[in-house]
Amino acid sequence: MATFPEYIAQNEERDGVRFSWNVWPSSRLEATRMVVPVAALFTPLKERTDLPPIQYEPVLCSRATCRAVLNPLCQVDYRAKLWACNFCYQRNQFPPSYAGISEVNQPAELLPLFSTIEYVVQRGPQMPLVFLYVVDTCMEDEDLQALKESLQMSLSLLPPTALVGLITFGRMVQVHELGCEGISKSYVFRGTKDLNAKQLQEMLGLTKPSAAQGRGPQAAPQQSFNRFLQPVQKIDMNLTDLLGSYHCAHWASPCPSPWVLLVFFYPQCTFPNTGARIMTFIGGPATQGPGMVVGDELKTPIRSWHDIEKDNAKFMKKATKHYESLANRASSNGHIIDIYACALDQTGLLEMKCCTNYTGGYMVMADSFNTSLFKQTFQRVFTKDVQGSFKMAFAATLEVKTSREIKVSGAIGPCVSLNAKGPCVSENEIGTGGTCQWKVCGLDPSTTLALYFEVVNQHNAPIPQGGRGAIQFVTQYQHSSGQRRIRVTTTARNWADAQTQIQSIAASFDQEAAAILMARLAVYRAETEEGPDVLRWLDRQLIRLVGEHTCRVSATIDLNRKRLIIVFNNSPDESSYYRHHFNRQDLTQALIMIQPVLYAYSFNGPPEPVLLDSSSILPDRILLMDTFFQILIYHGETVAQWRKAGYQDMPEYENFKHLLQAPVDDAQELLHTRFPMPRYIDTEHGGSQARFLLSKVNPSQTHNNMYTWGQESGAPILTDDVSLQVFMDHLKKLAVSSAA
Missing domain, CATH: 3.40.20.10 (Severin)
Incomplete structure (x- = not known):
């Protein structure tokens, strides 16, 4: 019998899951007394060298409100070729392809070793990867030269079939047409104007053909769009020369918001729900347009925490609203926005944070594009695994299914709600709640979501001895090879009566996971509440936890929490940067941030x-x-x-x-x-x-x-x-x- 630490490590290694409690209290009343909720840190793409993808699609429960995936916890009748869903108890017939199934001839998804399994979706076309470079030209010559070298380096790391686009911005915003032979052609817009999607599509010639134009030109929008997005193998030399010819736009006040033009990229006329990475390189704060965060005059500094507290940050609300609308549009279409902000002063990450936080993009902050911090970090974005594929996934959705005694309250991490209601959705919302499905546009092997659950079983309805609560995580995503894949993780934990088995529950407490789960809650609250109030709440929870349980609790939950919650001595941009990484990193890295x-x-x-x-x-x-x-x-x-x-x-x-x-x-x-x-x-x-x-x-x-x-x-x-x-x-x- 493995000890709890061994059991926890084994589950993390195999399934990428760490629960706050590894034995669950069997009633709602007892669960509320536990102080730390039943919650999990889940890493959907946890790296596994021993997990080859299976070349067929998963078998689903036939009940419309369930649709759980066949897993090792299901009961199977091999003679009648039936299986009972362990979530809704529906009896299901195996498909004809499973005719040879028996006790000695089981498919991989029924073996306990494969509690996490990955399927390749065979239907549908393989989509190319799309990389859109959005480059600020308002920076020092030395910085711009270093950035150009990094961008040219990244082109050599992309697969030949990847589609690439380029937007540059200074006072004016230029959308470059990459399909031209022997000539440089671009569409130029004023950065101060906030154009809507329809206007931009008409100006760029991206509108869909009307029915009157006949059936033939169905591919017309795709062809017109190809002017702006081209395979690397076709335009590698042209794009390298184009990047090399760019010079610094010496303006007294740099960069209007480039985001006004990103709407041209969205799928009304392009690639619906296709993996796309919009990589934005910013050398200073936006001083014009709807996303401006500071005025033109250099004597006026960018907002500080003091200005925000005094409601003296006059551009902040409008800019935040503008970036949120762009982030929502990008996330609904499955597109990732990365922000690489390199400047000695703030660049507006506080206002722009939703663009990376909603879409699962990267946020990188450095002093200059000429530092090894930026250069090596950017190169690591294109790291490949042993199969030669990028360690990044696109346009993912995560669905959580639970057994009847437990419901999902919400998630905290780089995701947005898909507003999917179902029998396993709790009314008690924590973080992004009210749903059992989330969109995670960008995933990598360390991206980790915090998921919070509520025990709903009533005190007067005891669970039979030996009963187990089950949770299934279903992650659908576009692999960097272009394939659609489905990774399914099914896990279960024992129920225990807190009246008689409190020692067993206390022994199952994972204090490292609990520290990170509670800290994520605190950081989430710190976005809308005052820092001292959040610290007082955290202290009260810690006092209650120590008072309720005899289990040893480390004070990791307290040490060095100030950087994440108290904003003293950090600029608004720095706080946004630290919180962004804390809310997406795995348990080991998050613990280092706290202590x-x-x-x-x-x-x-x-x-x-x-x-x-x-x-x-x-x-x-x-x-x-x-x-x-x-x-x-x-x-x-x-x-x-x-x-x-x-x-x-x-x-x-x-x-x-x-x-x-x-x-x-x-x-x-x-x-x-x-x-x-x-x-x-x-x-x-x-x-x-x-x-x-x-x-x-x-x-x-x-x-x-x-x-x-x-x-x-x-x-x-x-x-x-x-x-x-x-x-x-x-x-x-x-x-x-x-x-x-």
Whole structure:
């Protein structure tokens, strides 16, 4: 019998699922007392090397309100060739192709090993991938040159059949016609005008032919659209030359909103529900048009949190509404919007965040297009798997099916609701709720959704001993090869009576998953509520949880939560950027964001993980800190002095040279695999960038108590924040008093 940690790890590896509780309370009343709801972190495209796609389509339950997929939890009558759905108990006949089924000859979908299985949809044409580059030309020459090189590099990574389009924008917006031989042709629009879809389609010649024109020109809109989207193999050289010929548009106030022209791309006249990536490269804030976030005059700074609180951000509401309408249009058509914003000041990510958050696109923020942070991150977008396919999926839908005792309350992550009502939809909404289906336009192997459930079984209707609650996740998506695929994950957990089996429920608690699920809820609330109110709510939940259960609860839920909830010391764009990544990354990466990882290197032995505490900062140590967004190497006071004296260059101190090199090698490994690439910081005791470390560690030693403890025990932190020990002492007192 596996222990709960082994069981949890096994389920995550096989199915990409982590539940807050792995034994579920059997009634609604008991579930509400659990404080942390029954919820799951689900990674739809969890990488599996041992999961070859099956070349036939899934068998579905015949009941119209169910349509669950045949899975290992179903009861099968091999003699009568019938199977009973484990969600609605409907008895279904196997299709003729299953005539040879028997106890010893079972299809893959009935084997417990394949609780996650992937099918290839055979019907329908294979659609090409579409990449639309939307490029800001209002930036420094050096920046623009670096961006052009990155774009030319990306063309060499695309499959030859992929369709590519180009829009550039400065004061004017240019839609480039790529189908012209030997001549550069583009349609130019004023960026200040907000044109509707119909006007743009007429101007670009993308309107559908009328019935009076006869049946023949049915392909006309497709042909006219081909002027703007061409296969890479046809226009690789032309597009490379076109990108190379672009120069910086030196305007005093850069970039009107480019988004006014993206509507030409939508499927009234193009590729309905086809995977498409709209990659937008922004070098500054929009100063004109419906999406403007700051005025033309340089003396007026872009909005700050203070301006937003005082309702003094005059462009914010209109711009946010504009970008939301574009994001809704893109998500309804299955198109992904990526934003690569590279500038020293804010670019308007706060207003534009819905474009990436609704469509599952990437948001990348850097100081310049000429940094390795942008260049390597952009290159990693086109990473391929062992089969040579891109690690990205398009136009996905996720459907959740549940057994009768449990309903789905909602989802938090890069998705939008498909407003699909059904018997498994809860009235109690959490996040994006009121539905059992969501659109996730862009997926990659780390994209993770938080799904929240409600136990609806009544207290007076006990579930039979040994009963199990089941949940099925059905993800339909367009694979980067052009195939439509369906990945089905079916999982179940035991029910338990909290009156008699509370120890079993408590032992099944997954505190890492619970910390991330509660933190996602807090971040979701922080979008509409004041930060201090959200922190108070989080603290109350933690007090109730510790008071209700004897299970050990880590304070990861509290440490370093401030970056995600409290906006002090972060610009509005930075907060949007941090929250975007927290709401889409998998559990391991999200935990690092909440509680950074700290490793110590010294002459005392091999590298070891140490507490994220000021007591870990010692003079003879080198520290490596991973906050997800930053990789920092910190040299203690003595080590820094040795390094300045050049000991590492002397042959007799070769071991010191190895000590200096060890954290650098480990940091490089992280820098080469993380998406987006983190900022790399090399600092030392007393260095200006040491603040990045000092702001993250727990201040167990401050200027208030440093003389009490003596200076040998670590570095004092100049802060009035309470230490974790003080927080935990108060938590214990409050938990005991509330439990009493």
